[in-house]
Each structure stands twice: as C-alpha cells, then as structure tokens.
Amino acid sequence: MKVEPWARSNWSHTDLPRLKKGMVGAQFWSAYVPCGAQYLDAVQLTLEQIDLIKRLAELNPDHLSLVTSVKGVQETHRAGRIASLIGVEGGHSLGNSLAVLRTFYSLGARYMTITHTCDTAWADCSVGDQGASTSSEEHNPGLSEFGKAVVREMNRLGMMVDLSHASVSTMKDALSVSKAPVIFSHSSAFSLCNSTRNVPDDVLKLVALNGGIVMVNFYTYFITCNSTATIADVVDHINHIREVAGLEHVGIGAGYDGINHTPQGLEDVSKYPHLFATLMEDPRWSEEEVKRLAGLNLLRVFREVEQVREKWRLAAVMPVEELIPVNYLEGHTDCMYLGS
Structure with missing residues (x-):
C-alpha cells in the first residue's frame, strides 16, 4: 500500500502485492464495527462493511474472488486467485435479532465472533474475565438462553461459531451447545x-x-x-x-x-x-x-x-424465531423501536 496515511501505519499489514508475496490462498475479511455502536447503528454499519468487502473483491477480479463455501475456496485457489470470505466480528452487530443473523448469512458471512470487546445482552466477552463485565444481571455468566439460540441458529445456517473474544464461561457454554x-x-x-x-x-x-x-x-x-x-x-x-x-x-x-x-x-x-x-x-x-x-x-x-x-x-x-426478553435490554432501548 503506497497511499498515505497507511503506507507507514503500524496497523497496515495487508495489500495485494504483499498477499501475493505471502502466497495467501484464502483470507477472511472482517466486517467489524466498534462496540460503541451497540444498541445504536451497529447493524447498519456492519451491512456497510459487508458491502465494502464485496466491492473490494469486485474491484479486483483478477486477484480476489468472494466465496461462501469450501468448494468455492478450492476452486478459487486452483484458479490462482485469493479466496475472499466474510466474517462478522462481534455479536453486537446482530442488534439482538436472529433475522439479522440470517440476513448476514445470506449476504455471504460465514463466521460470526460471538462477542468482541464488549458484552452483549446474551453473551459475555473476555473483558468479564478481568472482573469488568458489563453484561446484564438477568443471566448467568456465559450464554443466556437467547445466546444459545444464536449458536443453534448458526449451526442450522452453516455459519461457523467464533469464540475469540469470548469469556471462558461463554466458550464453554457455546462448546456444550454447538453441534458443529x-x-x-x-x-x-x-x-x-x-x-x-x-x-x-x-x-x-x-x-x-x-x-x-x-x-x-x-x-x-x-x-x-x-x-x-x-x-x-x-x-x-x-x-x-x-x-x-x-x-x-x-x-x-x-x-x-x-x-x-x-x-x-x-x-x-x-x-x-x-x-x-x-x-x-x-x-x-x-x-x-x-x-x-x-x-x-x-x-x-x-x-x-x-x-x-x-x-x-x-x-x-426450521429457523429459530426466538426473541430476546425485553428486560435484558433495559436502559438500552431509547434508540430502538419495540426494543428489538
């Protein structure tokens, strides 16, 4: 990357020349939005990130191919291009909606990180293991019943459950629930x-x-x-x-x-x-x-x-239709219609 300000940034590690030099065959691009967007516009921002990843692949068809399956990864690798996959990094991106989860999958997301650096109303992140959890008191540490429904719906869809950033309790709960x-x-x-x-x-x-x-x-x-x-x-x-x-x-x-x-x-x-x-x-x-x-x-x-x-x-x-209990969202519903 030769365009400022990223050319000398400590956060810049990826561009097409370096991907080729590293002989990268497949790469997950992270649709990540900050935890500060939780209960606000996290869903919209995540959709915009997914759109950006798709446009990145479309702008570079000689080098990148957006794929959504193992078969797609293998075919793209044989064609000499880099298989580009989408991951959603952080359960706060769901807006506590299983319908949004299904939409992310239909748009190409093939893993979701259950938490990021913030708890959601239904899952605790690793910050909680430092004694600084901000999760709802309405459920025990780890996954709530709605959180377990998220994992089961990811299994049904064929979306990988990602436990990086999760608390140990959340890790163990997800491992006990997931059938994949x-x-x-x-x-x-x-x-x-x-x-x-x-x-x-x-x-x-x-x-x-x-x-x-x-x-x-x-x-x-x-x-x-x-x-x-x-x-x-x-x-x-x-x-x-x-x-x-x-x-x-x-x-x-x-x-x-x-x-x-x-x-x-x-x-x-x-x-x-x-x-x-x-x-x-x-x-x-x-x-x-x-x-x-x-x-x-x-x-x-x-x-x-x-x-x-x-x-x-x-x-x-069948798809899971479960809704998160509204009392889990107490104090966070001013910007949401019907507390969804």
Missing part, C-alpha cells in the same frame, strides 16, 4: 501468555472433543504479553496447542490489520512463508502437517459445519 465444530479465529494459548483473549488448556481439550480449531493470533501482547515477540514465540504457541488439542485443531489467525504490534519476522502478510519454513526445520513437523496448519484444518472444520447444515436441512429443522 467451533473456531477461535484469532486467539493464542493462555498457558504461554495469560491474556484473557487466549484459550486455557481445559478449553483446548474441549475444542478437540468438539472437532474445532484454534487459530493462532500474532499480536505480540497475546504471544509474549508484551510489545515484542519473534517467530519462535509464535511457534511455541502453535506447538502448545498441537500438544494439548492435537494437530487437527490448530491453525493460523494472525489478526493482521487489526493489530499494531507484530512479531519480528512476521511483520505482515508477506511473511507467512517464513513461519512455515521455520516449522519445516523442526523434525516434529512434516510438509503434510504444515499444510494442515496453513489451511486444511480450517477447511475441514468449514466442511463439517456445512455437513451439519445439510443434515438439519434434510431433517427440516
């Missing part, structure tokens, strides 16, 4: 860096039982808990998750363009080959295993999520 594998789109190992944004070992074991995946984040404060880190530190997190959860349950979720401190040697998306080359120097890793880490594990999860969707479709499982 879950993902942690950008989290690391709590045992190596005790950030509440990372995944504890007991949850890693539950992820393995669920069939899900933890995709390692490159933000230095999630890797070493300070402002500096190296490729070796990232490898330590990958190896730890592999040892606790298993090879099939670890992936890469760098968080580029959403972080401002990156490890030495992994400064942007062009550096992925450096990470894989480092792993290939380790006798514990074979070429086939590195391929799984690089993307095959996520495709396996995505495929199994699609299979759950098809089973529920054949079983004629």
Whole structure:
C-alpha cells in the first residue's frame, strides 16, 4: 500500500502485492464495527462493511474472488486467485435479532465472533474475565438462553461459531451447545501468555472433543504479553496447542490489520512463508502437517459445519424465531423501536 496515511501505519499489514508475496490462498475479511455502536447503528454499519468487502473483491477480479463455501475456496485457489470470505466480528452487530443473523448469512458471512470487546445482552466477552463485565444481571455468566439460540441458529445456517473474544464461561457454554465444530479465529494459548483473549488448556481439550480449531493470533501482547515477540514465540504457541488439542485443531489467525504490534519476522502478510519454513526445520513437523496448519484444518472444520447444515436441512429443522426478553435490554432501548 503506497497511499498515505497507511503506507507507514503500524496497523497496515495487508495489500495485494504483499498477499501475493505471502502466497495467501484464502483470507477472511472482517466486517467489524466498534462496540460503541451497540444498541445504536451497529447493524447498519456492519451491512456497510459487508458491502465494502464485496466491492473490494469486485474491484479486483483478477486477484480476489468472494466465496461462501469450501468448494468455492478450492476452486478459487486452483484458479490462482485469493479466496475472499466474510466474517462478522462481534455479536453486537446482530442488534439482538436472529433475522439479522440470517440476513448476514445470506449476504455471504460465514463466521460470526460471538462477542468482541464488549458484552452483549446474551453473551459475555473476555473483558468479564478481568472482573469488568458489563453484561446484564438477568443471566448467568456465559450464554443466556437467547445466546444459545444464536449458536443453534448458526449451526442450522452453516455459519461457523467464533469464540475469540469470548469469556471462558461463554466458550464453554457455546462448546456444550454447538453441534458443529467451533473456531477461535484469532486467539493464542493462555498457558504461554495469560491474556484473557487466549484459550486455557481445559478449553483446548474441549475444542478437540468438539472437532474445532484454534487459530493462532500474532499480536505480540497475546504471544509474549508484551510489545515484542519473534517467530519462535509464535511457534511455541502453535506447538502448545498441537500438544494439548492435537494437530487437527490448530491453525493460523494472525489478526493482521487489526493489530499494531507484530512479531519480528512476521511483520505482515508477506511473511507467512517464513513461519512455515521455520516449522519445516523442526523434525516434529512434516510438509503434510504444515499444510494442515496453513489451511486444511480450517477447511475441514468449514466442511463439517456445512455437513451439519445439510443434515438439519434434510431433517427440516426450521429457523429459530426466538426473541430476546425485553428486560435484558433495559436502559438500552431509547434508540430502538419495540426494543428489538
């Protein structure tokens, strides 16, 4: 990116030349809006982000293709283009509406992060694990009954449930409810860096039982808990998750363009080959295993999520019509019609 002000920004890690240099085959683009938009215009802003992602792919058809399925990822990769997928980062984007969830799916979103850095009325975020939760007192920590309905509806749709940013209680509740594998789109190992944004070992074991995946984040404060880190530190997190959860349950979720401190040697998306080359120097890793880490594990999860969707479709499982109790929204309804 040569256009100011992003050329020298610490937050700029992604552009087409660097994606090509990094040999990126597929990328999730995050439809993210700040938590301050909750109970205000979060839904509209998220729709605008989805529109932007779609236009980005349409403006660069020689390089990017918007895809919504495992088949689409594979076909686009074979065609030599970068498969572009949409993720919605933060349950506050739903406006507490399952109809909005279905709309996001129809527009191409294939995962949703249950929470971001704020609680919703139906799910607690990782901030709550620091004793600063602002969630409703109307439900216990974790997922409310409406939150569990969100997870079930995501299963029915074929949308991946993302537990990065969730509290441990929310993680465990979602893992107990979901009939499809879950993902942690950008989290690391709590045992190596005790950030509440990372995944504890007991949850890693539950992820393995669920069939899900933890995709390692490159933000230095999630890797070493300070402002500096190296490729070796990232490898330590990958190896730890592999040892606790298993090879099939670890992936890469760098968080580029959403972080401002990156490890030495992994400064942007062009550096992925450096990470894989480092792993290939380790006798514990074979070429086939590195391929799984690089993307095959996520495709396996995505495929199994699609299979759950098809089973529920054949079983004629109907859309969930549940509404969130209005008392969960007390104090937040001034800008909403019927408290929806």
